[in-house]
Amino acid sequence: MSQGYFPPVSKGKSAARNDRDDDSSDEVSDAPRQFSTPEDVNRTGRPVYATVGSGSTSYHANRLQSLLDRDSGYGGSSIAGDEHGSSKLPLGSPRTDPSLSGDTVLLRQATGNPETDQRNQVTAISQLWYNRQRVALGRAINRVIDLLQGLQETNATWPAIYPSVQRTDVATSERPAPGPGLHRAFSTVGEPVHPPRPLRRSMTTVSDDGPAESSKDAETRAAAEDPRLITPQIAQEFSILKLDLKLGALNQAELVHSLEKSSVASLLDGKIRTSIKHLTSLQERIDDTSSKVLITGDLNAGKSTFCNALLRRKVLPEDQQPCTSIFCEVLDARENGGLEEVHAVHKDAIYNRHDESTYDVFPLSKLEQIVLDNSTYMQCKVYVKDVRTVDESLLNNGVVDIALIDAPGLNSDTTKTTAIFARQEEIDVVVFVVSAANHFTQSAKEFIWAAAAEKAYIFMVVNGFDMIRDKERCQKMILDQVYGLSPRTFKESTELVHFVSSNAIPMLPSPPGGPGGGGSGSSSGGGGGDEPNDDPKGKGKEKEKIEDFRKLEQSLRHFVLEKRARSKLTPAKTYLMNILNDLHVLATVNLDVAKSEIDRVTRDLEEIEPQLESSKKAKSEVGDEIDQTIEATCKDIYDHSRNSLNSAIAHAGDSTLGVPYPGLFGVFNFAEDLKEAMLNEISTAVSNCEDHARSKAVSGVNAIKQLGILHLGNEYHDLSFRPDVMFRRRRDILAKEIDLPTELMDLVDWSTLMQRQEKVAGTGMALTLATALGGRLVGGSSWVDHALSAAKIVGNENLRKLIIPAVVLAVVSAAAYVLQQIPQSLPHRLSAKLSAQLDSMDYVHANSTRIASSVRKVLRFPADNLRVGLTRSVEQLGSRRDETLKTRTESEVAFKYFSNLVRNSAHQRTLVMDVDLDAHPQASAQTTTA
Numbered sequence: 001m002s003q004g005y006f007p008p009v010s011k012g013k014s015a016a017r018n019d020r021d022d023d024s025s026d027e028v029s030d031a032p033r034q035f036s037t038p039e040d041v042n043r044t045g046r047p048v049y050a051t052v053g054s055g056s057t058s059y060h061a062n063r064l065q066s067l068l069d070r071d072s073g074y075g076g077s078s079i080a081g082d083e084h085g086s087s088k089l090p091l092g093s094p095r096t097d098p099s100l101s102g103d104t105v106l107l108r109q110a111t112g113n114p115e116t117d118q119r120n121q122v123t124a125i126s127q128l129w130y131n132r133q134r135v136a137l138g139r140a141i142n143r144v145i146d147l148l149q150g151l152q153e154t155n156a157t158w159p160a161i162y163p164s165v166q167r168t169d170v171a172t173s174e175r176p177a178p179g180p181g182l183h184r185a186f187s188t189v190g191e192p193v194h195p196p197r198p199l200r201r202s203m204t205t206v207s208d209d210g211p212a213e214s215s216k217d218a219e220t221r222a223a224a225e226d227p228r229l230i231t232p233q234i235a236q237e238f239s240i241l242k243l244d245l246k247l248g249a250l251n252q253a254e255l256v257h258s259l260e261k262s263s264v265a266s267l268l269d270g271k272i273r274t275s276i277k278h279l280t281s282l283q284e285r286i287d288d289t290s291s292k293v294l295i296t297g298d299l300n301a302g303k304s305t306f307c308n309a310l311l312r313r314k315v316l317p318e319d320q321q322p323c324t325s326i327f328c329e330v331l332d333a334r335e336n337g338g339l340e341e342v343h344a345v346h347k348d349a350i351y352n353r354h355d356e357s358t359y360d361v362f363p364l365s366k367l368e369q370i371v372l373d374n375s376t377y378m379q380c381k382v383y384v385k386d387v388r389t390v391d392e393s394l395l396n397n398g399v400v401d402i403a404l405i406d407a408p409g410l411n412s413d414t415t416k417t418t419a420i421f422a423r424q425e426e427i428d429v430v431v432f433v434v435s436a437a438n439h440f441t442q443s444a445k446e447f448i449w450a451a452a453a454e455k456a457y458i459f460m461v462v463n464g465f466d467m468i469r470d471k472e473r474c475q476k477m478i479l480d481q482v483y484g485l486s487p488r489t490f491k492e493s494t495e496l497v498h499f500v501s502s503n504a505i506p507m508l509p510s511p512p513g514g515p516g517g518g519g520s521g522s523s524s525g526g527g528g529g530d531e532p533n534d535d536p537k538g539k540g541k542e543k544e545k546i547e548d549f550r551k552l553e554q555s556l557r558h559f560v561l562e563k564r565a566r567s568k569l570t571p572a573k574t575y576l577m578n579i580l581n582d583l584h585v586l587a588t589v590n591l592d593v594a595k596s597e598i599d600r601v602t603r604d605l606e607e608i609e610p611q612l613e614s615s616k617k618a619k620s621e622v623g624d625e626i627d628q629t630i631e632a633t634c635k636d637i638y639d640h641s642r643n644s645l646n647s648a649i650a651h652a653g654d655s656t657l658g659v660p661y662p663g664l665f666g667v668f669n670f671a672e673d674l675k676e677a678m679l680n681e682i683s684t685a686v687s688n689c690e691d692h693a694r695s696k697a698v699s700g701v702n703a704i705k706q707l708g709i710l711h712l713g714n715e716y717h718d719l720s721f722r723p724d725v726m727f728r729r730r731r732d733i734l735a736k737e738i739d740l741p742t743e744l745m746d747l748v749d750w751s752t753l754m755q756r757q758e759k760v761a762g763t764g765m766a767l768t769l770a771t772a773l774g775g776r777l778v779g780g781s782s783w784v785d786h787a788l789s790a791a792k793i794v795g796n797e798n799l800r801k802l803i804i805p806a807v808v809l810a811v812v813s814a815a816a817y818v819l820q821q822i823p824q825s826l827p828h829r830l831s832a833k834l835s836a837q838l839d840s841m842d843y844v845h846a847n848s849t850r851i852a853s854s855v856r857k858v859l860r861f862p863a864d865n866l867r868v869g870l871t872r873s874v875e876q877l878g879s880r881r882d883e884t885l886k887t888r889t890e891s892e893v894a895f896k897y898f899s900n901l902v903r904n905s906a907h908q909r910t911l912v913m914d915v916d917l918d919a920h921p922q923a924s925a926q927t928t929t930a
């Protein structure tokens with residue numbers, strides 16, 4: 001056995017990659033989830049393939065990955081255009097696969113051989129059962145797609161709340177590493193390499209798993225933190241719709257927390273879309289009639305020999321040194337128009353049987369050369385004629401088409417590539433060939449851990465058992481190892497672990513032109529025919545080996561055909577359970593959120609609506625009230641100012657206003673001083689009016705402020721009012737406007753004198769005389785004329801002697817009296833003149849109006865401010881109410897939708913759970929037989 005057999009290129013690369021191997025190993029330990037999870041399904045809807053081992057074959061793996069991204073799957077396009085091709089059928093269209101029709105199987109003609117007939121019958125029942133489960137899951141897939149599409153639509157209008165956790169690290173560490181159980185359909189190949197954990201229920205409800213909070217508690221706590229934060233327990237439930245957020249130092253919880261609601265919604269939308277794509281591909285998968293069996297194992301474990309033994313033809317090259325360096329898919333020649341040939345697929349090409357540019361055609365005899373060289377080709381399709389009967393054949397037994405894929409032996413270079421292969425959806429069964437002499441190598445263990453997580457069951461072939469002397473010890477040791485590697489496989493080890501010698505299986509005659517076989521017996525010459533009894537020598541040991549291999553074949557047929565429900569349908573069921581669980585959790589959380597949202601907005605509305613009503617009422621009422629207040633205040637001020645000024649003007653001449661009388665010679669100065677004092681007096685009255693108006697304005701402003709606070713509360717924006725600034729500009733231009741010249745006549749206040757003449761006798765006489773004289777002087781008066789007439793009667797001479805001194809005396813007295821009365825009479829005269837002039841200027845009205853207007857202006861500012869505030873308040877409340885109403889309507893719609901989703905997802909979950917893939921009728925038939 002030459003380890004250097006692998007092509008030099010590979011070896012060189014291997015050597016060159018050794019350094020990288022170390023790095024990759026670190027990567028494995030540092031990143032336990034190096035493997036893809038269900039969420040890693042790429043944008044094309046295809047899964048991202050996982051890697052195991054050191055990861056040193058990244059070159060191959062990457063190429064294969066890109067190849068697979070373009071191809072629908074390994075060999076998927078090998079039947080493109082064939083009637084078996086499923087991908088071309090629209091989703092949900094009925095499958096017309098005659099081989100899958102239970103009726104066809106049931107109607108199969110009786111062969112006359114009771115054993116064969118019974119087996120056919122069992123197969124028919126098994127097929128019917130399979131179809132029923134398949135249809136149930138198909139229906140569930142369609143229904144779940146509907147539910148997801150509905151969620152997508154709702155999410156667009158009412159961004160779904162996505163629960164996040166606050167303590168992701170804790171949550172992650174608490175989360176059990178998924179084992180090979182039903183937990184996830186797509187996950188976990190990338191989990192750390194360690195023995196699988198016990199099976200975890202794939203369908204746990206929120207309350208099923210651990211001490212989940214009640215929705216009420218969650219709501220209370222979430223409300224205290226953030227409406228989007230839900231308990232870690234709930235968040236852990238997500239397996240498919242989980243958002244993988246890795247950004248810088250932030251963990252997922254922080255990220256979800258920091259993301260906008262709409263960003264989370266769009267991330268979720270992406271998840272939903274990916275999930276729908278995956279469901280569609282699952283639908284196609286369960287409808288697909290073909291099954292692929294990947295045969296892998298350590299280098300030189302005898303994989304090719306085992307494949308040949310299954311085919312009873314020496315098709316694949318066997319060698320003592322590693323020889324298979326590319327993937328060889330063995331298919332029924334009927335899929336190639338009955339022609340036996342090899343299609344060696346070009347590197348980087350997507351195989352299409354109808355497009356010869358994607359491959360080179362070789363006869364089967366050239367296969368050995370092709371598989372030795374991995375520099376030109378990476379895979380090949382080997383079309384062979386089936387030499388076995390329908391009852392015996394694995395390739396085609398009338399129920400399902402099986403392709404055997406012989407993989408290159410596992411080593412640090414190929415483990416990763418093979419694991420990628422094993423993860424493909426089309427690979428229903430992984431057969432692991434291990435050398436009985438060498439047991440499981442490290443590469444083998446890594447591969448099995450990874451593949452077990454994905455495929456749940458692995459069919460183990462312990463080959464080369466003939467070389468073992470202490471067979472029991474070998475069996476025990478191998479089974480112990482299997483227990484550590486895959487407990488589920490160990491549990492069913494009688495069916496799934498077989499100890500055989502592949503090279504002891506006799507070959508059948510090849511059809512004309514085919515290689516190997518030719519009736520020449522097995523590669524080791526272990527027998528000349530199919531029946532052990534044909535061997536004339538009949539060595540007991542050889543018979544035993546052939547019998548062991550027959551048992552293996554039976555089990556493998558069961559495993560592939562009769563238990564294909566597990567391999568084909570389990571991923572669909574697991575995925576459905578997971579997605580339905582996610583939907584249920586999401587719906588429950590969102591139902592709670594929608595409910596609390598409705599409660600919240602209802603409470604808000606109960607507050608807002610009365611507020612809005614009173615605000616509207618206040619707006620109209622307060623408007624009138626303010627106007628009335630302003631008008632009343634201004635009227636009061638006007639009246640007060642008018643009265644005060646009138647009275648001040650009227651009484652301005654009542655006294656000398658403290659102006660001293662300097663005597664006759666200073667009488668004009670006295671008059672000027674008096675005038676000034678009077679004007680000052682009136683100005684003082686004006687100032688008093690202004691002070692009064694100021695105080696009224698202050699109380700008016702305060703009254704408006706009180707109204708504002710009363711109706712707007714904290715919303716009221718007070719304006720700062722400075723009363724001292726009012727009337728600051730002196731509008732009193734009285735002194736400038738009044739022109740009041742003093743005249744001689746002003747010195748005598750005749751009206752006052754006349755009033756007083758009767759009170760004082762002497763003064764009256766003198767005044768009478770003075771008046772008479774004065775009257776004479778100014779034109780006379782009737783009673784003076786009468787007096788003079790009387791004097792004429794008395795006699796002129798006597799009268800003259802009497803009157804002249806009397807008149808002189810009277811005039812002197814009168815003059816003295818008048819002069820003496822100047823301090824009393826002048827103020828009156830001046831006041832009267834001033835009053836007349838102010839009247840003509842309309843001074844009182846003008847000033848009263850000025851003062852009142854000034855107050856009106858002052859009051860209008862806060863009044864307008866209050867009006868604006870009230871209007872704004874009404875508008876704000878109105879739009880708040882509209883918003884709240886909108887939210888309520890949306891929340892009600894969401895509530896209805898999510899309560900339906902809770903119910904529907906739970907219902908679908910029950911239906912899917914009822915699809916019991918373990919209760920295969922064949923299993924019960926076997927039990928009965930046993």
Ligand SMILES: Nc1nc2c(ncn2[C@@H]2O[C@H](COP(=O)(O)OP(=O)(O)OP(=O)(O)O)[C@@H](O)[C@H]2O)c(=O)[nH]1
Nearest residue numbers: 300301302303304305319322323324409464501502
């Ligand atoms: N004694 C014995 N030898 C076997 C048995 N099976 C295979 N061999 C031999 O083991 C050698 C390797 O067999 P292959 O079938 O080429 O092994 P392989 O796993 O396909 O090899 P690679 O694909 O190159 O890794 C051949 O010489 C076979 O004859 C067996 O059951 N018993």
